[in-house]
Amino acid sequence: MMRTFYATCLILLSAATLSGCNPQAQGFALPPGDAEQGKETFVDLGCNACHSVKGQIARVEGGDLDVHVVLGGEVTRVKTYGDLVTSIINPSHKLSRGGPGIVAEDGTSNMPNYNDIMTVQQMIDLTAMLQASYSVIPPRYTHHYFP
Ligand code: HEC
Structure with missing residues (x-):
């Protein structure tokens, strides 16, 4: 149970890092x-x-x-x-x-x-x-x- 939790955290963390540390800025494009x-x-x-x-x-x-x-x-x-x-x-x-x-x-x-x-x-x-x-x-x- 705990292990799954840690694994999920790790995946989320790497996703955030790979996307430039700021997932909220993804897909944001001004004309x-x-x-x-x-x-x-x-x-x-x-x-x-x-x-x-x-x-x-x-x-x-x-x-x-x-x-x-x-x-x-x-x-x-x-x-x-x-x-x-x-x-x-x-x-x-x-x-x-x-x-x-x-x-x-x-x-x-x-x-x-x-x-x-x-x-x-x-x-x-x-x-x-x-x-x-x-x-x-x-x-x-x-x-x-x-x-
Ligand atoms: C009454 C004074 C005042 C007015 C008017 C004002 N600002 Fe600012 N502004 C500040 C202060 C004080 C800071 C620094 C504190 C902060 O980061 O909020 C700042 C920070 C900023 C920053 C970030 C600077 C940095 O290096 O991080 C930007 C960009 C900016 N203002 C743009 C604008 C724009 C565009 C306008 C007009 C639409 C404007 N400001 C009007 C006082 C003002």
């Missing part, structure tokens, strides 16, 4: 977005009150929160559109490392919820624009030399 339109949407929805996009969009001065989270630029791990869509429609799912104004007192993200006002097309275009603004660089390893 192609328009990155140029995404830039406009970013400004229209006021994302630039708290964000700049490296080399593309500046953050507007002022705003209620003193938040500046830079999007785009060099990262050591590729940002899939699954990551980006999740950050936009479910910002509290995975929080950045913090800092003033980033995480609210109740532990949720200080990023507003756009789900009632953002169209799916806007989300697709935003994601296309953001994804193109990241470039992946190899991680910098710290070498330890032991005598």
Whole structure:
């Protein structure tokens, strides 16, 4: 009985690992977005009150929160559109490392919820624009030399 249980767990675990560790992201495919339109949407929805996009969009001065989270630029791990869509429609799912104004007192993200006002097309275009603004660089390893 117990053995069957362990065997089942093992099978499920390997299935999860083989499918890229995230079975929920399987079969998720957005239609192609328009990155140029995404830039406009970013400004229209006021994302630039708290964000700049490296080399593309500046953050507007002022705003209620003193938040500046830079999007785009060099990262050591590729940002899939699954990551980006999740950050936009479910910002509290995975929080950045913090800092003033980033995480609210109740532990949720200080990023507003756009789900009632953002169209799916806007989300697709935003994601296309953001994804193109990241470039992946190899991680910098710290070498330890032991005598
Ligand atoms: C009031 C400020 C504010 C506004 C407006 C805002 N955000 Fe954010 N956003 C944040 C904060 C704070 C974080 C970091 C904390 C977190 O991960 O939730 C964040 C995180 C993100 C991340 C994840 C960044 C990373 O490196 O993990 C993305 C992508 C993002 N926002 C996109 C957007 C988009 C697109 C809009 C407009 C539709 C927007 N944000 C509007 C405050 C804001």
